[in-house]
Amino acid sequence: MDIAKLLNAFPGAVSQGIIWGLMAIGVYITYRILDVADLTVDGSMATGGAVAAVMITAGYNPWLAVIVAFLVGMLAGLVTGLFHTTMGIPAILAGILTQLALYSINLRIMDGKANTAVNVNKYHVLVTSRNVRQFSVSNPIILTLILTAVLIALLYFFFNTEYGCALRATGANGAMARAQGINTNVAKVIGLMLSNGIVAFSGAMLTQYQGFADVQMARGAIVIGLAAVIIGEVVFGKLLKSFAGKLVCVSLGAIIYYLVMQIVLWLGLNTNDLKMLTAIVVAIFLAVPHWKQQAQTRLHVRRKGGE
Amino acid sequence: MKKICALVLTLCLALACLSMAAAEDKTYHVGVLQLVQHVALDAATQGFQDALTEKLGDKIVIDVKNASGESVNCTTIANDFVAANMDLIMANATPALQSAMAATADIPILGTSITDYATALDMDDWTGVTGVNISGTSDLAPLDGQAAMLHELFPDAKTVGLVYCSAEPNSKYQVDEITKFLTELGYECKNYAFADSNDVASVVESACECDVLYIPTDNTAASYTETIANVVEPAGKAVIAGEEGICTGCGVATLTISYYDLGYATGEMAYEVLVNGADVAQMAIQYAPNFTKKYVAARADALELTIPEDYSAIE
Amino acid sequence: MLDINHIAKTFNPGTITEKLALSDADLHLAEGDFVTIIGGNGAGKSTMLNAVAGVFPIDQGSIVIDGQNVTGLPEYKRASFLGRVFQDPMTGTAATMSIEDNMALALRRGQRRSPLKWGITSKERRMYRDQLKRLGLGLEDRMNARVGLLSGGQRQALTLLMATLQKPKLLLLDEHTAALDPKTATKVLHLTRELIRDQHLTALMVTHNMKDALQYGNRIIMMHEGKVIVDVDRETKMNLRVEDLLNMFEHTSGSQLNNDRMLLS
Numbered sequence: 059m060d061i062a063k064l065l066n067a068f069p070g071a072v073s074q075g076i077i078w079g080l081m082a083i084g085v086y087i088t089y090r091i092l093d094v095a096d097l098t099v100d101g102s103m104a105t106g107g108a109v110a111a112v113m114i115t116a117g118y119n120p121w122l123a124v125i126v127a128f129l130v131g132m133l134a135g136l137v138t139g140l141f142h143t144t145m146g147i148p149a150i151l152a153g154i155l156t157q158l159a160l161y162s163i164n165l166r167i168m169d170g171k172a173n174t175a176v177n178v179n180k181y182h183v184l185v186t187s188r189n190v191r192q193f194s195v196s197n198p199i200i201l202t203l204i205l206t207a208v209l210i211a212l213l214y215f216f217f218n219t220e221y222g223c224a225l226r227a228t229g230a231n232g233a234m235a236r237a238q239g240i241n242t243n244v245a246k247v248i249g250l251m252l253s254n255g256i257v258a259f260s261g262a263m264l265t266q267y268q269g270f271a272d273v274q275m276a277r278g279a280i281v282i283g284l285a286a287v288i289i290g291e292v293v294f295g296k297l298l299k300s301f302a303g304k305l306v307c308v309s310l311g312a313i314i315y316y317l318v319m320q321i322v323l324w325l326g327l328n329t330n331d332l333k334m335l336t337a338i339v340v341a342i343f344l345a346v347p348h349w350k351q352q353a354q355t356r357l358h359v360r361r362k363g364g365e
Numbered sequence: 366m367k368k369i370c371a372l373v374l375t376l377c378l379a380l381a382c383l384s385m386a387a388a389e390d391k392t393y394h395v396g397v398l399q400l401v402q403h404v405a406l407d408a409a410t411q412g413f414q415d416a417l418t419e420k421l422g423d424k425i426v427i428d429v430k431n432a433s434g435e436s437v438n439c440t441t442i443a444n445d446f447v448a449a450n451m452d453l454i455m456a457n458a459t460p461a462l463q464s465a466m467a468a469t470a471d472i473p474i475l476g477t478s479i480t481d482y483a484t485a486l487d488m489d490d491w492t493g494v495t496g497v498n499i500s501g502t503s504d505l506a507p508l509d510g511q512a513a514m515l516h517e518l519f520p521d522a523k524t525v526g527l528v529y530c531s532a533e534p535n536s537k538y539q540v541d542e543i544t545k546f547l548t549e550l551g552y553e554c555k556n557y558a559f560a561d562s563n564d565v566a567s568v569v570e571s572a573c574e575c576d577v578l579y580i581p582t583d584n585t586a587a588s589y590t591e592t593i594a595n596v597v598e599p600a601g602k603a604v605i606a607g608e609e610g611i612c613t614g615c616g617v618a619t620l621t622i623s624y625y626d627l628g629y630a631t632g633e634m635a636y637e638v639l640v641n642g643a644d645v646a647q648m649a650i651q652y653a654p655n656f657t658k659k660y661v662a663a664r665a666d667a668l669e670l671t672i673p674e675d676y677s678a679i680e
Numbered sequence: 681m682l683d684i685n686h687i688a689k690t691f692n693p694g695t696i697t698e699k700l701a702l703s704d705a706d707l708h709l710a711e712g713d714f715v716t717i718i719g720g721n722g723a724g725k726s727t728m729l730n731a732v733a734g735v736f737p738i739d740q741g742s743i744v745i746d747g748q749n750v751t752g753l754p755e756y757k758r759a760s761f762l763g764r765v766f767q768d769p770m771t772g773t774a775a776t777m778s779i780e781d782n783m784a785l786a787l788r789r790g791q792r793r794s795p796l797k798w799g800i801t802s803k804e805r806r807m808y809r810d811q812l813k814r815l816g817l818g819l820e821d822r823m824n825a826r827v828g829l830l831s832g833g834q835r836q837a838l839t840l841l842m843a844t845l846q847k848p849k850l851l852l853l854d855e856h857t858a859a860l861d862p863k864t865a866t867k868v869l870h871l872t873r874e875l876i877r878d879q880h881l882t883a884l885m886v887t888h889n890m891k892d893a894l895q896y897g898n899r900i901i902m903m904h905e906g907k908v909i910v911d912v913d914r915e916t917k918m919n920l921r922v923e924d925l926l927n928m929f930e931h932t933s934g935s936q937l938n939n940d941r942m943l944l945s
Contacts, residue, residue: 060449063448063449063450064448066448066449066450067444067445067447067448067449068448070440070441070444070445070447070448070468071441071444074440074441074444115487161531161532161560162531162560165531170531170537171484171534171537171538172530172531172532172533172534172536172537173459173460173463173485173534174487175463175484175485175486175487176487177466177486177487177488178466178467179470179497180487180488180489186467187440187443187444187464187467187468188467188468188469188470190444191447191448216795218798218799218800219793219794219795219796219797219798219799220784220788220793220794220795220797220798220799221793221794221795222795222799223777223781223784223785223793223799223800224785224788224793226774226776226777226781227774227777227781227785230774230775230776230777231770231771231773231774231775233766233771234771234772234773234774234785235756235774235785236755236756236759237733237755237759237762237764237772238759238785238786238788238789238842239756239757239759239760239788239789239790239791240756240759240785240793241754241756242756264437267440267467268436268437268439268440268463268464268467269463269464269466269467270436270459270460270463270464270467272436272460272534273531273532274434274435274436274532275436275437275460276437277434277435278435316441319438319441320441320444320445323430323441323442323445324445326428329429329430329431329432329433329438329442330402330431330433332431332432332433332438333433333435
């Protein structure tokens, strides 16, 4: 139990958290803004990773690779959107179907191999976990922080434009949005595309960071994404209330998630219990708002009773 | 925000230096990063631990951490080991090795349960050594020997169904390799890939149209041998397996390596690196030293197969 | 301005919950008409409004707004013609969005929304402030407040304002005061009349209050079993009392007016 070791592990947890925070921002768009539970992300994150791995190992510029990953992720969102809007499949099932299909597609992208290595010694990558303790510009924390800031700024701008408002209205009240002349089906498809594009972008960054893409790399990603959204809201929701602030919360939520995971590892708990611990951590953060509300109600009742 | 970041980074660096200095005693700290709970991988880890404990006794501290099947956890665990400034990291399975490689260029890494290092690390001009902080042992089964075994037991068969999990990094490689050997022997090969537990049964069902089935060393297949057995046994089809676990569960015969021995060999390599200062970059990848022909008596009887003398029965 | 030509609608056809909601409903509005609609439970009043708005496709007939046949148009495309206020105050506004966001959405009703143009300009903001002042509810000082924090009456007043921000060819009011207390309901009705008068709007208002039906608008129609059975013009309406309306209904439909919420006073 050496506290120095834990602190030494924090930069790694932070940068991993920031990368997953990008993904969680994508989840936020569907889960909180569009009010759709989209399970495509377990597939589209791996798609982003696969695209990046294949392109980087084929010698393409890593920036081009993450941009293409973003676009391919948008295609995945488009498919889920069309399943949902034109075929009338419930959103959650539409996402599961796309996720299922993406497994095969990801294998095809990686030429039938389940795993593609991205050797950091051999290729130029944007981020790598190797540099996480370096005190230089190649530290992945710096670039991922900048990318997060740029992403939040772009989303802040977009969701305040005329069309961005229409997207928010679609999630807030579909009937009202249609009464205002908004094609809510198109809006949902665009929201899903944007979300999955961001998720795939995050997958592309993660692949470079961890040095490989794997068809199973994003299994359970939605849980981490939702956990980040909820942890961010519970811990920082009171402080950051603006739209951009809420996205910052999500990113911070992901960082906290990985810090907690790192602490759990450092404590030396049996890693066979890792999944149970993840479930407990997420459950606790989910429960906090509920408990708070209950406590408030009780307080309220007591005050009234005292009168 | 930036200032805080800078501060945290500086702090961490300072502490890293401190902990480095603290590691100067005679006790060696080794981290084992294992991808998933699994019979073969567990055996390799056990062998590794036994080898080091036998040689170093209480001078070795081994920290075994398991990513529980989620490859992203490998990165978190690798980060933990690097932060703790381990003397050596043993990476058990492909994503574990890749995560460790991405995490450090300095700490020696030994892999095990890796089939092909050139593929797993994406190395060109493979010479048997990596040239970087990585070496280890390969679990590459003797695929030519397995093809020969299939020919020995089923000389009259025409088609071979190759069943594997599409999510396994090494299975496709093995299937492609053995196809070459089997085709040379005059067999026609067909691939039957399944994705997970949901489609194992139906994929194996369709594979039963072939005369004989072959399953490579495949972690996922190893987990579903019961399901596979429930399909192939009623169909009266024989399975030649890439490793013993699968053979016990659903196969009739195998030419196998021992993962325990493989892990033990990795442990011996670790000893060389830790105590004798061997340069991991120049250590050749080691392969399993000996193979054994094994068979499952009950299934051989059911299929009315005559098993040659040099096979030993799996209990 | 509006021609509802013999429309019919059956919900869940061929199932146990099959319901004939509209059968051969026919109604024609001239420009500037303010028509109140009354009728019993399930008479098809709301269904007719929703059919005009395009919430669901109709089985028969056609709907023409200002000379344009909109029968095949989806709901969001018809929105450019229509201002709508609903019975449930939650329906007409987006609760998690601010007052000004809601107004900006309404201002762009029926227009192309750009992903590059800012959603609210400062010029618009001044206009919203002036409009909100008219309501006399103090909302002009809370333009950044989430609509979910407003009371039902405030939300209905806002929805009404939003519906007329961009002048609609037709204003559809579906029992929009039913969920409000009497005092607030009167306020909202006064506002409704004012807005309709100022902008010379054509409007259809469903109500369960017979007195309101007589007091507001220039025409009354009664619906029964998916049909328009009584249509009272301006002159006749002026001298009508609630009892006359009831008698008229019983006479034409051959049954008692049954509406749980019907207010006779």
